[in-house]
Amino acid sequence: MTEARPKLLIVEDDPGLQAQLKWAYEDFDVIVAGDRAAALVAMRAESPAVVTLDLGLPPDPDGTSEGFAVLDEIMALKPDTKVIVATGHGARDSALQAIARGAYDFYQKPVDITALGLIARRAWQLHCIEAENRKLAARAPGDERVLGRMITAAPEMIRVARTIERVANTNVSVMLLGASGTGKELLARGVHESSPRVGGAFVAINCAAIPENLLESELFGHEKGAFTGAVKTTEGKIEQADGGTLFLDEVGDIPLQLQVKLLRFLQERVIERVGSRSSIPVDTRIVCATHQNLEAMIADGRFREDLYYRLAEIVVKIPSLADRPGDPTLLAKAFLARFAKEMNPHVRGFAADALAAIDAWPWPGNVRELDNRVKRAVIMADGKLVSATDLDLATPGEDVVNALNLKTARELTDRKVIRHALARSKGNISNTAKLLGISRPTLYDLLKQYDLHA
Numbered sequence: 048m049t050e051a052r053p054k055l056l057i058v059e060d061d062p063g064l065q066a067q068l069k070w071a072y073e074d075f076d077v078i079v080a081g082d083r084a085a086a087l088v089a090m091r092a093e094s095p096a097v098v099t100l101d102l103g104l105p106p107d108p109d110g111t112s113e114g115f116a117v118l119d120e121i122m123a124l125k126p127d128t129k130v131i132v133a134t135g136h137g138a139r140d141s142a143l144q145a146i147a148r149g150a151y152d153f154y155q156k157p158v159d160i161t162a163l164g165l166i167a168r169r170a171w172q173l174h175c176i177e178a179e180n181r182k183l184a185a186r187a188p189g190d191e192r193v194l195g196r197m198i199t200a201a202p203e204m205i206r207v208a209r210t211i212e213r214v215a216n217t218n219v220s221v222m223l224l225g226a227s228g229t230g231k232e233l234l235a236r237g238v239h240e241s242s243p244r245v246g247g248a249f250v251a252i253n254c255a256a257i258p259e260n261l262l263e264s265e266l267f268g269h270e271k272g273a274f275t276g277a278v279k280t281t282e283g284k285i286e287q288a289d290g291g292t293l294f295l296d297e298v299g300d301i302p303l304q305l306q307v308k309l310l311r312f313l314q315e316r317v318i319e320r321v322g323s324r325s326s327i328p329v330d331t332r333i334v335c336a337t338h339q340n341l342e343a344m345i346a347d348g349r350f351r352e353d354l355y356y357r358l359a360e361i362v363v364k365i366p367s368l369a370d371r372p373g374d375p376t377l378l379a380k381a382f383l384a385r386f387a388k389e390m391n392p393h394v395r396g397f398a399a400d401a402l403a404a405i406d407a408w409p410w411p412g413n414v415r416e417l418d419n420r421v422k423r424a425v426i427m428a429d430g431k432l433v434s435a436t437d438l439d440l441a442t443p444g445e446d447v448v449n450a451l452n453l454k455t456a457r458e459l460t461d462r463k464v465i466r467h468a469l470a471r472s473k474g475n476i477s478n479t480a481k482l483l484g485i486s487r488p489t490l491y492d493l494l495k496q497y498d499l500h501a
Contacts (some may be wrong), residue, residue, distance in 0.1 A: 052076040053171050058086045058117060059133075059341035062106055065497035068099070071160045072167065081105075083117045090124050097167050097173045101133045101142060107427050111141050113147065117282055122149040122431065126395040127177060128474035133158070133453070138290050149395065149431055166377050176482070177380075198381050200470045201371035207234070207363060214361045220313070222298075222358050223336040225365030228415030231336035232294060234365065237294040238334050247291025254298035263305050273322025283317055288331040296399075298358060299350060301338035306351045313357040333358065341487045357424065368410040368417065373470025374465070375417060382421040383433065390426050398432040404440035406467075465490075 055075035056085065057068050060082065069077045078093050080086040089095070098121060102114025114132065114332035121128055129151040134141045134162065142153040151170050156164050186388065188255055196362030213223060215238050223231045232251060237247045249358075257265050262272075285293055295301075312318050317326040335358050344350035368375055379397065389396040397405070401424075410416055422439035463485065480490045 052299070053097065054093050055171075056080060056086065056089050056095040056098040057092065058098060058100045058104070060101065060108065065122050067160070067233040068158070072164055075334060082479070083120075086117050088118055090121055090128075094125065096129060097344075098128055098169045099133065099163065100129045102145070103133075103135070105303060111138075115145070118148055118150060122395070123363045126431075127174065129174050131161045131163070131166055131170060147430060147432075167433055172482075188254065197379055199371065199374050200377055201366075201374045203366040203371055204374065204473065205358070208237070208359075210363055211237055212241060214238070216243065218332055218334070220358050221361045221362040221363060223334065223363050223365060225336070226336050226367050226413055228413030229365045229367060230414050231295060231365060232296060232449060234295040234363070235292070235334040235336065237296075242292070242332070244291050244332060247290050249294065250288040251285050251294040251296060253296045255300040259302045259305075262301065263308065264291065266305070267308065267318050268320040270320050270322035273320070277322070278304075280320070283318070283320065285312060285331050286320075286327065286329055287330050288333075292332045292334055295333060295335040295358075297337055297339075299337040299341055299344060303349070303351070306354050310357060311349065313354070315499060359458050368413045369407075371470075372466035375410060376402060377407070377470075378414060378417055379405050379421050382418055383425060386425040389424075391428065393431060394425050394428050394433060395431045396433070399433045400435040401433050401438055401440075404435040404438060408440050459490075461493065462499065464492060465499060467499065 053075055055072060056078045057065065059065050059068065062081075065079045065081070068359075069079055076090050079093060080089050086098075086100075100114060100117060100121075102111040103109060104113040104117065107113040118130055118132065121130055126149065130145075130149065132142065132145040132153045133156055134145075134153055135156055138155075138171045141471075145153055150164050151173075152164060157226050193331075199208075210235060213222075221235075221238055223233055223234055235251070236249055238243060252265060254262060257473050264277075264281075264283065265281050266285055268281050268286055269277050271277055271280045287294065312329070315327050319326055335494075341355055341359075345352045347354060368378075383397065391470065405417075412419075420438050420440070421433075422437075424433045428434070430435045465484060466480075468479045468482040476487055476490060480487045483490065485493075
């Protein structure tokens with residue numbers, strides 16, 4: 048069965064140019080429209096991915112008002128359409144205005160058929176990539192259930208997910224190691240939701256956010272009258288998670304004297320509330336997380352080694368967002384869709400400079416920083432597209448690259464581009480080679496040369 052050709056809508060009122068363009072692109076299914084009404088009928092009936100649009104349409108063939116009206120209606124009907132506008136020689140302001148209103152690119156008349164074809168094919172490829180990313184973002188929570196609500200296409204995070212899938216059905220304690228903002232609580236929920244304990248409670252506590260003198264009561268509970276203000280008997284977090292999972296975030300902040308009591312619970316699976324001498328059996332699984340170096344803390348005497356080995360039966364290291372190729376853009380688009388719906392429905396997507404800035408930014412605050420920047424940008428954006436300025440992301444300087452020799456700079460660039468292409472194609476070698484514009488054997492050679500894995 049022959050694969051359907053992508054649809055290209057040509058909006059042009061000159062019959063001669065219509066015919067010339069219609070037969071110039073054999074790899075597209077070309078649809079032609081001569082005015083606004085015909086263009087909108089074709090958009091609704093055919094839903095083309097790419098449109099070429101002459102701004103000078105009747106009844107304003109010498110101006111741009113009708114062309115811009117068509118552009119606005121196309122963007123309202125199908126915001127993911129890649130519209131390429133035609134402008135007169137030197138009409139830079141019209142071109143810039145078209146881009147600001149959602150157009151993908153522009154070309155100058157008289158038409159260069161070959162150049163326009165290249166622009167149209169590039170637009171189609173981008174449309175395919177964006178559609179695939181949207182599809183992946185939409186199905187990630189269901190398909191990768193272990194990740195909870197975490198969206199990812201990076202091999203590094205998929206490996207983390209596979210590890211969690213393997214340990215979820217056991218009762219071993221899991222320690223998640225990673226920088227702040229990498230999604231440790233989401234992964235802890237993934238452990239819980241993929242385990243037989245999913246019917247029980249998932250209880251989370253941040254050990255660093257609670258004063259030392261209150262942390263024991265929060266974890267183990269207290270009896271009425273145990274201390275001033277204890278007006279009733281209260282269950283602690285460990286007891287609340289009986290039959291389920293307790294997530295101890297920033298476990299490195301638990302004081303030494305309380306570490307002894309936590310160790311006893313892990314060994315004997317019983318607790319004593321503050322102010323009581325009665326032992327209460329509790330069946331709670333522990334998942335913990337920290338961004339601290341616990342091995343160094345053990346060496347300094349600030350963390351008990353025996354407790355560490357009880358908590359770290361399985362250790363899962365979570366990569367930073369900068370080490371997850373393709374994920375910043377994928378996550379940013381998912382965040383934008385959610386925040387735009389809630390806060391600013393006029394925002395439809397990211398401008399090209401915003402996508403480039405997202406891709407290049409090191410994300411020291413990881414997913415939490417990305418979430419915050421996208422939320423703020425959606426609220427502050429004036430137009431339909433969020434810009435790099437809205438995100439408050441400066442274009443990174445080239446001083447690092449300039450400090451390297453050419454061979455090293457090339458290798459770094461090759462590695463980054465190949466990893467992004469692999470992430471976007473979900474490890475499919477054929478699709479990755481197409482994205483990179485190289486043959487499969489060449490890609491295999493590069494993967495071997497740079498020790499990369501699909």
